[in-house]
Amino acid sequence: MPELKVSNFSRFFALLLLYEKPRHGYELLKEVGHRLGQRQSAGQVYPFLRTLQRRHYVSVEQTGNRRKKVFELTPEGRKFVRSLLEKFDTLLEASVRSHLRTCSHCKCTLYESGIRKRINGKTRFFCCENCARAIQHSKQEIQHAARHKERVS
Numbered sequence: 001m002p003e004l005k006v007s008n009f010s011r012f013f014a015l016l017l018l019y020e021k022p023r024h025g026y027e028l029l030k031e032v033g034h035r036l037g038q039r040q041s042a043g044q045v046y047p048f049l050r051t052l053q054r055r056h057y058v059s060v061e062q063t064g065n066r067r068k069k070v071f072e073l074t075p076e077g078r079k080f081v082r083s084l085l086e087k088f089d090t091l092l093e094a095s096v097r098s099h100l101r102t103c104s105h106c107k108c109t110l111y112e113s114g115i116r117k118r119i120n121g122k123t124r125f126f127c128c129e130n131c132a133r134a135i136q137h138s139k140q141e142i143q144h145a146a147r148h149k150e151r152v153s
């Protein structure tokens with residue numbers, strides 16, 4: 001069988017929800033809609049559950065007097081979800097990395113923290129006060145040296 005393509009968010013969320021815990025089909029439908037902020041039709045979710053079942057990614061158990069179906073990921077299915085998450089992670093990381101700032105002094109990558117300073121009318125970012133001071137000092141030294149030179153000449 002070719003690799004299963006998870007080409008839309010409804011499917012992706014359905015898998016994530018099943019990864020959390022086994023769920024009834026209807027519960028899954030409601031929860032996917034809730035997380036996506038968009039009501040899902042049974043036709044969007046149930047055929048996908050059947051596909052998962054055919055691939056032995058989910059097992060189905062009928063419980064209660066109303067014989068409600070509970071879907072649970074098999075070890076194989078959990079492995080599949082983890083591989084999806086890894087792929088997603090790589091994509092996300094590449095995209096996040098392209099938007100990350102680096103420290104103006106040591107060039108390390110700034111994630112959440114970081115210090116913003118205005119130096120010579122330009123906003124610059126630093127990882128810590130030490131780096132900020134290091135740049136400010138070297139700037140002051142240059143300016144000082146320049147002034148000093150003016151005075152001398």
Ligand SMILES: [Zn+2]
Nearest residue numbers: 103106127131
């Ligand atoms: Zn730094």
